[in-house]
Amino acid sequence: MRNFLKIILFLSLFFSFSYAQKVYRLKMATTWTSTQSPLFDTALHMAKLAQELSNGELKIRVDASNKHKAPFGVLDMVKGGQYDLAHTASYYWKGKDIATLPFTSMPFGLTAPEQYAWFYEGGGLELMQKIYAKHKILSFPGGNTGVQMGGWFRKEIKSLDDLKGLKMRIPGFAGEIMAKLGVQVTNIAGGELYTSLERHTIDALEWVGPSMDINMGFHKVAPYYYTGWHEPASEMQFIVNKRVFDKLPKHLQIVLTSAMKLAAYDMYIQNYDMNATAWQKMKKEYPNIQVKTFPKKVMDAMKKANKELRAEMSAKSPEIKEVLDSQDAYMKKIREWSKMSDYLYLKDNI
């Protein structure tokens, strides 16, 4: 009888434990500080969604860069296992692996809906996983900024000559293009940009778009706001340590990938609204701001420089060539439809 009782007790405990929910706890680092909206918001939104969708089975702690102190170290931290995942952007890793560059946005490239279509229907996501596989990382779209503006300029750009010797803060691949056009490209930390522009240390700078530019105050000291060309659809990125992901139960893998996908789309829409709101406010307070597009000759020179730099990269890396070729082929198909639909519709309704 004593033994029988022990068996029953054991069974009782066994059932209780086996049905009780195990909680999976993950740690996420962001490249952003906790005040960078809507970037950091998107990381929080994803974590909240994952927790709610899993009914508390998946819990993700989000650390902003104020905490972990390594905004551009998040890839290494996820690879090394200090963090399980991160919210960041793919083009930050071009120094480690040039083939990661095109998954954010390319000059004169796809727009946000076109690029999402490339990711999800045109083989883009599979290509991204292929590039990141050698880093033992899974990579997913993480939210789109929409078309980024071409930047704030103190003087109007009327010709190619106006760019020669112009001191401009414009980092990355776009900076390389501008350098080819004679621009003196400088690198200045975010916190010093406003003063640099105000005191003529620089003549122009590129940041993001109205939603993120407004708090920087550039519109108070540089009246020309140029339309975008270099980042038509910058897609943020979620990266996940592959070993950690593979160990999650199947349904939590689906919860995590769905939460990332939904948070990404939501950021695109949220930032679309934030840009419109911020622009309305800027224009009201500073009615002298002038929206300009670069003259055709300048644009043509940028396109030429872009083409040359892409050819150089493709010659050096067959991997980036594969990604760029895939985007080019997709663009040929999708842009024709964008023209017939959104472009021609907006043309008659602006």
Place this chain on the structure above:
Amino acid sequence: MRNFLKIILFLSLFFSFSYAQKVYRLKMATTWTSTQSPLFDTALHMAKLAQELSNGELKIRVDASNKHKAPFGVLDMVKGGQYDLAHTASYYWKGKDIATLPFTSMPFGLTAPEQYAWFYEGGGLELMQKIYAKHKILSFPGGNTGVQMGGWFRKEIKSLDDLKGLKMRIPGFAGEIMAKLGVQVTNIAGGELYTSLERHTIDALEWVGPSMDINMGFHKVAPYYYTGWHEPASEMQFIVNKRVFDKLPKHLQIVLTSAMKLAAYDMYIQNYDMNATAWQKMKKEYPNIQVKTFPKKVMDAMKKANKELRAEMSAKSPEIKEVLDSQDAYMKKIREWSKMSDYLYLKDNI
């Protein structure tokens, strides 16, 4: 001892049952037949997502209209409890409640990203819930077609005179606008449209866009394909019986709303790709198809008729007035940004 044993046994059973998962089964009806892609696909995609995200706790059976035989009866069936939810479109209910009309798309209205921003950031979703509350229904965005084309015409439209007496199949509110311009608006079932166009029973018709037009074959008998004006961003709709929704546990409510939201965004992106693919195929097989935009005078007359009809509706229903005013106010803010971003970017890159 015997009593003690009984208590242990009872506890063991109690824990087993209380932790065992209850399965919630819902029934969904669609307005679409099972072959209508990507509409029916989106309903299936949502049901699959809900089941996977909930780890099988939420199971949704999807019935196409081939089965339930009442494509335009789904609102009544969800209200009456024969179905728990449905995938359909809000403008089908304008005969029952005129205020439901603007939640699909309005002529010369918001584009897809603008409209998603209105729904999720501009108060649109709250307004939609308010309108549907009296029907004891919850309503959610259900996937966007993007800009719908203006239709297939046998002859080119060069002036307003070319529209007078023109026999065209164009249903709903857009049909009312066309009627004001002298078009003889006819209503013909989908299955008879191709023959009617081929045999000159009608001179023109409007369907959706390349992805859904291609299988109808209109491009084989009418060479002029006009760009869109009347449905710039038709958003499909998920409706849910409010009583059923309220009875779901909180985490399954979040699973269901997230699955609907994600499936909706996905349809927008999927259909963007499908339109581009279908258009490429059509144009290759029938290179004589000509894409046209209506002349400015025709467009201006459409806009005038649209304005008049909207004023009439608003005068009759304070509810639709509230929705239209909300969209108008949002448009004022967001269109300016769409112009600076997507429009001016595409202008230099098509």
